[in-house]
Amino acid sequence: MSAVLRLLSRRLGISLIVLVGVSMLIFGIARVIPGDPARIALGPNATEEQVANLREALHLNDPVVVQYGYFVADLLQGDLGVSLYTNRPVTLDIAQFLPATLELVLFAGVLMVGIGLPLGMWSARYRGRWPDHLIRVVSLLGVSAPSFVWAVILMLLFAFFLPIFPIAGRITDSFEITRVTGFLLVDTLLAGNGAAFADALWHIFLPAFALAVSGIGQAARLTRANMVETYDRPYVEMAQAYGFSARRIAAKYAFKPSLIPSLTIIGLDFAAMLGNAFLVEAVFAWPGLSRYGVAVILRKDLNAIIGTVLIISATFLIVNLIVDLLIAFLNPRIRHSERGAS
């Protein structure tokens, strides 16, 4: 079995254990939130008998362990139960709201990597000179405020005082887009509607940027720090002695070895954006999973709470897995962990 496959199977195993742990934890916590879910769902006018019937139907009178058993049995069939809030299967609700959140987070991730890494690279290449000082100040600024603060600031600046970007939503309502993937940037392209694509891009940019700002700063700082260290390595001096251009050395010989240690943290930052996205969604009225998540928690909608948390955790783990694979792919020492002879 190759090193990468071994890594993959080990990480999948660990992910599964984490998911089981998370599901137990959230299952327990959700039941500790005060209030009777059946009573909240049926409203104050329902009779005691109706409430008792619903409690029975939801197995709420059984011990928590037994309830968890029912939950797992359903989950194995891909059933997360029915939401008491929307009266629809939780899986259906999540399928409706998750793509908007994922699209936002993925776009923010692209911004983080696409802006943060080059900034860090330039900073390291011009270390000690003015482009470095400038980039370091900017990235420090980026990491110094949480993303929801950036969301408010950016919205005020670029959607309110200077109305360059829309203030809310994913797309202008007049566009009719058939839902295929749920990712508007993809669906508009599939529909061949360029104007709608541009509109969706225009809508997603500001919230995604707000979500990405601290990640950009973090990625830039990390890349710079690792690269500055790499610049002192003999192989960089050798590249200089062989007359490779400063630009090529920065972009290739110093960048790639420095990327490997940065990538783990960047991956974690990226996954953390899933959580931060909830607040940014609230600021920009982004119709993602956050509104749903908040609503179901307030209503003690047990199935929906557990479903939402599980999906977010699973996404987090998948992101981490992808990052680990990427690192293994970039790092020859992992890829070829068996040492060649002599």
Add this chain to the structure above:
Amino acid sequence: MSDVLEVRDLCLRFRGYSGMSEVLHGISLNVRAGERVALVGESGSGKSVTARIVLGLLQELPSAQVEGGLFFEGEDLNRLSRRQWQALRGTSISMIFQDPTSSLNPVFTIGTQFAEVLRRRDPKLSREAADERAGTLLQSVSIHDHARVLGAYPFQLSGGMNQRVVIAMALANHPSLLIADEPGTALDVTVQAQTLKLMHELVERSGTAVLFISHNLGVVREFADRVFVIYRGRIVEQGPTPAIFEDPGHAYTRALMAAVPRITGGGLPELNDSESAFLDPMVVHEGGKA
């Protein structure tokens, strides 16, 4: 015989927190075509900085201030643009560093790195053609399973193997000057001796001039035609290797010689700096003049 390299009255100062500190106080040396010249001195005497100045690397450091004449094949290096100087590196002048394994990039295969080196001379070279040429060059340093070596990463090869690779790379573009800064000091003694012998044969065959920087007088005696002894940023003695070894004229050189028996393991022991005779004027042996 014409000079491949001439260094004339070279001064180097570093700007530091406590003002300027002078590291080279006007050193002059020359390397003639096809000649092997050693620059010998203890740690910190200014050998590596001299090499880096010849390559034009130290000049790019804002804190370094370099003065003095530098001529390569009769051309005044100081009058070249940065780009022109850069064009000489890796083509007409190449360099070998102390530790072969850490001077190869850890995340690219030997083949990729070799191809990049060959493209310094021949920018349009395809990867297949590069691999073929690299294979031939590796053969010349007695690496026969070159396909495996080209596909390997430096960490998958032994230090001695990497040293051969580095030697082959350094000579790949037929440089007229090779600067070797304590090559192989990081390797164990027998491997170091083997690879040095190999390098010796190759430069002799190709007629490449070498500026050989070393701690190790035993190796210098075997390898070099002429020797420059450097002490604290000054050349204190120079001349043909036999003359220097038979009749060391300067107190510092004599102190170095006295330390020779202990050198087989690598570096020189610290010499007693308080010896005022070390500051005596330079001793020049016959035939050692530029």
